[in-house]
Amino acid sequence: MTTITDAATAAVARLDKDLFIGGEWRPASGGGRFPVENPATGEILCEVADATPEDGAAALDSAAAAQPGWAAVPPRERGEILRRAYEALIRRTDEVALLITLEMGKSLPESRAEVAYGADYLRWFGEEAVRVAGEWKTGSAGDGRILTVRRPVGPALLITPWNAPLAMLTRKIGPAVAAGCTTVVKPAAQTPLTALLLARLLTEAGLPPGVLNLVPTTAAGAVTEPLIADRRLRKLSFTGSTEVGRTLLRRAADNVLRTSMELGGNAPFIVCADADLDSAVDGAMVAKMRNLGEACIAANRFLVHETVADEFTRRLAARMSALTVGPGTDGSAAVGPLIDARQRDRVAGLVDDAVARGAQLVCGGRPGPGAGYFYPPTVLADVPAAARLTREEIFGPVAPITTFGSDEQALAMANDTEFGLVGYLFTRDLGRAVRMTEALETGMVGLNRGLVSDVAAPFGGIKQSGLGREGGATGIDEYLETQYVAVGL
Template sequence: MIPTSVTATIAALDAANGQHIAGAGRPGVDGRVYDVNDPATGVLLSHVSDGGPADATAAVDAAAAAFGGWSTTAPRVRGEALRKAWELMTARSEELAALISAENGKALPDARAEVAYAAEFFRWFSEEAVRPEGSYGESPAGGTRTIVTEHPVGVAALVTPWNFPAAMATRKIGPALAAGCTVVLKPAAETPLTALAVAQILEEAGVPAGVVNVVNSTDPGAIVSTWLEDDRVRKISFTGSTGVGRILLGQAADRIVNSSMELGGNAPFVVAADADIDKAVAGALIAKFRNGGQACTAANRFYVHADVVEDFVAKFGAAIEAMPVGSAFEDGTVIGPMISAKAVAGLTAKVEDALNRGAKVAYEATPTTLTGHFYTPALLVDVPQDAKIVREEAFGPVAPIIIWTDEADVLRQVNNTEFGLASYVFSGDLKWALQFAEKVEAGMVGINRGVVSDPAAPFGGVKESGLGREGAREGVRAFTETQYFSVDWS
């Protein structure tokens, strides 16, 4: 059951007027709404305004009108607004975590961790807002001085996924606002409520109306295409699948729109013969099962050295068997539902493919009796390299084990993918781990830890996992353009 406090939070968002434009909620131009349901029970949470192209244009109107004032607002003022937003999110962490759990399904401990992580982007970028970049110097030939400065790129279109509805929004909104941009945000249709809550917090924190606008819709293609065809939109930042990213990059190319893409992953988790197995298992539990495995950074394929595979599998499997599965609001739940029936069907097909190729289910948790979109966490052994669950992103709570003995061979297997977002290496020899990590084709490598995300670090991938970086100083740079002045000094 959804707690009454969560029901009250949702009611206060007035999601039927869920086009948050120019500081006010309003219905979509066509007056349509769609249902958002609890993925654990199927219970209706809210009717949400279903926006269309006209709403997308109205959002750009508001962002463009607000850009002049916000871009010339003192960096300290912009930073203080973001700092206040961090304070408000932190103070309301339980309320926001429960909201995320209701619409996303993730267990409350995961939701609490997401709120803390999401809020931290506002604090980090509040500090980066007051550290503008620039330089001054003499040209090599003499006779001139060069002044380099940065300007906000303009109106930024942000498109975020359902798996981290707060953190993916704040990771984009924070640097955009710090740089002086205004934004139009399209959250995932499955999780619109958290985005509305974040927008309201920002305006309560002092961000002027029109600086942050939210368009909710079940037709994301129509919304984003409208934005990319609008001359006033100069930035697209997207987190989602590689397939959709390709489409958006093609559309952005027509107007040469500044683009950042954080796309799919297929993260390897490598356990060396000298690894601390207890530490490796603890890291594996986080890397694989955070958010029920529905994360782009989730460990997707486990390469365990033959000398330690028996010990690792036994301990990892025992932890999986003990995982409580259920609704986010049940005491002790560690694994909640997947986001949809489609997601469950996709993971089921990958597991069946592996079993048909000779893999075996070695361990699994106790199945839940709930009727929502659940998949029982499991560990697979004897998994062949050509299984779909190895070659494709699983995006769910299943861990396939692959045994290795030869370093060159396992490195080849690790890099044998079009993706390159996150990876993990566990070894008792730090020098070996770093040398191995340098050869891994991935934007981020966790060494002896199962988490790579940090607001102070550059988040992003290589190959078909994306373009650009979020977080750190790079996060602000993604929303600026460089300009220089050549000054006669003769």
């Protein structure tokens, strides 16, 4: 019988571990390689090629050379390539999910869910490729016609994070490919293996050389800065921290690049006095614990009405305490490790800071012994406003609870942040639901549900949480520009 260990060894062994440039797998120009770690054990899974600035330049050379030909490919053909890649991902769900779990840490069931979600972006944008429309109309003076056409922006640099190694890639690659843009992809150094496999699957699905160029690297700034300054690059899409996003926006300004920024969050989770507590706790478990809490849309601050706070806290703590912590490959474990020691120590520091300032530790709060970067599901009550985790993105399985007395107070607390990605609201009153969702300063709202991710919906934030939208009917617009032709008669 094949064990998980055997399957993991085989999955890693089958991977191409070099750079993918111009349709070919090649070593880094300097011969460098870097290790990829299993966060559940601290052990090295393998080493992959470490791209240099010269490799980044070669990748953009390839993308720029392929751009005219790829833009001329019929939309239906581009869509069919994405559809075949979607089908390949679904067929190989177990293999892809195992790679995600090995390099990122989440449980296998969660990784399988990510494969389904991530693959669906390829299917969705494969269908959107043939729906890009222009316009023909009579000019306002009646003496001419107005023609508008949509064209691919051009070569795009796509920079993705480690917390969703497949979905963050397909959410960018899907619309770029569908629109007719070539790409240079820089995946997170912690999780390059899923990207390597996806490049192989897209190639087998018929993606021509040069359309996708993959450059894993530990020198992200050195590799990407020259690309952002290169006039041939016309688009930058980044998912990651607000701090890095600001830096990239400043660099992109010199080249006047089209930019998409999906940045940090500080999501409020509001539980009103009239909320269905069963539904609210269920939603809290999804909004907080999906992806181990390592998600920009994870509930970061729980704002609970003072009349139901004790009961909500008791129920949430019971559910969080019942979760089993262990390696993601362990079928009985619901909570895997955080991505690395730095992140585990950061989460522990945020909890220690809150407790030192007066927060009550209801459950969890202490990293376990042994190998791996595990942190237990944690609930904090009576969290003071001065605690760092009320302002900083936690990115871990920690639920800090604060109380409020009125809708106005809840909204003031929820909006008192530079971020504006997502908010969650639980209430059974329709009028309150409308008033409060309209007042929340977020790009997305989960109303009586803890899950907002949907390939058919526009994903993105406002304020310091980013620019643009990914997914939905508008997702492909980020990779298209409009040309207007004035037609004389």
